[in-house]
Amino acid sequence: MTAATDAPPRARGSYAAVLAVREFRAVFAAHLLSLLGVVVCELALSVLVFRLTGSPLLSALTFALGFLPYLVSGTLLSGVADRFPARRVLVVCDLLCATAAAVMALPGMPVPALLALRCVSALVAPVFSGTRAATLGDVLGDGDLFVLGRSLIRLISQGAQLIGFAAGGLLLTVLAPRTALVLTVTGFLASAALLRLGTRRRPARVRRAPSAPSVPGGPGGTRRLLADRRIRALTLLVWTPPFFLVVPEALAAPYADAVGAGSVGVGLLMCGTPVGAVVGEVLAGTLLSPRARERVALPAAALCLLPFTVFAWRPPLLWALPALVLVGAGMLYTLGVDRWFVDAVPEELRGRAMTLQVSGLMTVQGLGMAAGGAVAEWVPVHWVIAGAGAVGALVTGLVVRWVRSART
Numbered sequence: 001m002t003a004a005t006d007a008p009p010r011a012r013g014s015y016a017a018v019l020a021v022r023e024f025r026a027v028f029a030a031h032l033l034s035l036l037g038v039v040v041c042e043l044a045l046s047v048l049v050f051r052l053t054g055s056p057l058l059s060a061l062t063f064a065l066g067f068l069p070y071l072v073s074g075t076l077l078s079g080v081a082d083r084f085p086a087r088r089v090l091v092v093c094d095l096l097c098a099t100a101a102a103v104m105a106l107p108g109m110p111v112p113a114l115l116a117l118r119c120v121s122a123l124v125a126p127v128f129s130g131t132r133a134a135t136l137g138d139v140l141g142d143g144d145l146f147v148l149g150r151s152l153i154r155l156i157s158q159g160a161q162l163i164g165f166a167a168g169g170l171l172l173t174v175l176a177p178r179t180a181l182v183l184t185v186t187g188f189l190a191s192a193a194l195l196r197l198g199t200r201r202r203p204a205r206v207r208r209a210p211s212a213p214s215v216p217g218g219p220g221g222t223r224r225l226l227a228d229r230r231i232r233a234l235t236l237l238v239w240t241p242p243f244f245l246v247v248p249e250a251l252a253a254p255y256a257d258a259v260g261a262g263s264v265g266v267g268l269l270m271c272g273t274p275v276g277a278v279v280g281e282v283l284a285g286t287l288l289s290p291r292a293r294e295r296v297a298l299p300a301a302a303l304c305l306l307p308f309t310v311f312a313w314r315p316p317l318l319w320a321l322p323a324l325v326l327v328g329a330g331m332l333y334t335l336g337v338d339r340w341f342v343d344a345v346p347e348e349l350r351g352r353a354m355t356l357q358v359s360g361l362m363t364v365q366g367l368g369m370a371a372g373g374a375v376a377e378w379v380p381v382h383w384v385i386a387g388a389g390a391v392g393a394l395v396t397g398l399v400v401r402w403v404r405s406a407r408t
Contacts (some may be wrong), residue, residue, distance in 0.1 A: 013144035015152060015285060023139045024149055026198025027132060030191040032156055034094060034128075037187030038121070040180055041101055045118060048104075048177035052111055079222075080127050082205040082351040086135045090195045093128035097121045098188035105181035126362065130355025137342060137350060138202055144290045147338050151285050154334070158274045205348045225353055230344045233399070233406040234337055237301060238357055240399050241331070243364040244305050244392030245273060247372035247385055248324060254381045261317045272321050276328020284332040290339065297336025302400045304330020308389025314382040327389075 018024055080089060100117045103109065109117075133150065140146045175183075225231050248255065249270050256265035284293055307323040315323070345353040376384045 013148050013290075015148055018140065018145050018149045018152060021140060021145070023199050024136070026194050027135065027139065028152065028156065030090075030094075030194040030198070031132065031153055033187045033194070034097070034191040035157060037097070037101070037184040037191070038125075040187070041104075041118075041121070041184040044177040044180035044184070045104060045114060048181075049111055049114060051177070079352055080131070080355075082134075082348060084204050085202060086131050086138070086204075086351070087195060087199050087201050089131045090128060090135070090199075091192045093124045093131070094188045094192035094195065096124050098185045098192070101181050101184040101188065105178045105185070107178070126355050126359035129358040130353075131351055133354035133358065134205075134351035135199070135202075137347075139199070142342055144339075146342060147290070147293075147335055148285050150338050151281050151335055155278055155281055158278050205351060222352065222356065225345070225349055225356065228344065230406045231341070231353070233403045234341045234344060235357055235360065237337055237396075237399050237403050238334065238341075239360050239364045240396050241301060241304055241333075241392060242361060243368040243371075244308070244388040244395075245327060245331075246365045246368045247388040248308070248311075249273065250369035250372045251376055251381050251384060254376065255311075255320075255385065256317075258381055259314065259316050259320070265317050268317065268321060269324065272324025273328035273331075276325035277331045278328075279325070280329030280332040281335065283329075284335050293332075294336040294339060297333045297340075298400050298403065300330050300333040301337075302393070302397045304333065305389045305392035305396060308392070309386050311382045311389070312386035 019028070097120075100120045104114055104117050132153070136149045136153075137146055140149045252266045252269040256262065256269055259265070261269070284296075288296070304327055307326040310323045311320065341353070341357070342350070372384055372388065375387075379387075
């Protein structure tokens with residue numbers, strides 16, 4: 001494979017050019033609706049479970065269940081993205097989530113059933129995300145528009161979570177949780193309608209003959225992906241920084257308490273890295289050329305976690321927030337990695353590769369939160385965050401070296 005630095009100059013796109021594509025606008029709007037549905041569902045279900053049980057653990061579990069099934073789903077169901085027409089997969093995923101939310105809203109549903117239905121939605125999520133990511137290549141091509149299209153999806157994901165949690169909290173002050181779940185159903189159904197009516201029908205990437213023992217969409221597809229050294233290295237680079245990135249988010253409440261920042265401080269600490277990620281991607285996508293984004297990708301990845309080390313001095317909120325924003329801004333490295341990743345993955349395996357990447361990303365974030373919380377049982381919170389920055393920078397640096405060596 002040719003090194004990124006030896007490739008011909010990339011044609012430059014823009015966010016406006018991406019949004020000018022009618023089919024992408026349908027995908028974008030559908031993603032926003034389904035994402036808001038997920039956010040409201042998480043909040044409403046968490047409140048509902050707490051009111052039914054009075055258990056903080058079970059209430060928190062409704063959020064954790066959004067991460068845990070990703071590993072199972074990404075491993076067992078990733079081939080769905082390539083075996084079936086993408087539009088059909090996306091619409092069916094939305095309908096399954098709508099059905100799960102509708103059943104949650106039924107009066108008298110027991111708590112175990114509510115948590116099981118939350119797992120159903122979480123199992124569907126990586127298949128939906130991977131299929132949508134692969135579809136962007138069909139809608140926008142494999143060039144810079146694809147990179148910027150994925151960037152817009154990430155940006156709206158960050159923004160919708162920030163706005164959705166705030167709006168959802170206000171919504172639950174005037175609506176019962178079960179009523180809010182009905183609104184979630186509406187969001188998923190609207191998303192399904194947009195995808196069905198606003199996108200083209202395309203055939204499956206992989207078609208299996210009845211007598212064929214194996215196809216790239218089956219287990220052999222994952223083995224083929226992971227056998228490629230370049231793909232392994234890039235996938236690990238996508239997963240590594242986020243494992244450490246979520247540690248301050250998981251420890252926001254105890255850190256805010258330690259520095260006397262109160263409940264307002266908890267919210268601000270949790271918003272720091274998402275805000276930085278939005279700012280970093282917008283600036284990189286708007287001001288940098290495709291080649292420049294590729295040049296800064298590896299240095300940004302290697303350095304992005306270092307600002308966490310200032311937490312060794314237990315900074316007050318005024319100094320902690322800029323550090324978090326800087327770390328979030330460093331996530332702009334994904335713009336360059338997206339370009340390399342789509343170049344490295346065979347077209348017939350793209351859906352599986354994207355599903356695997358998304359499911360792994362969510363899984364490592366869940367593990368990172370759990371690891372940070374476990375260490376903080378024995379080590380002061382500010383040292384845990386600082387350690388995440390130092391260890392994370394070291395591990396990411398090793399992965400960056402691997403990516404460099406896998407260029408050829």
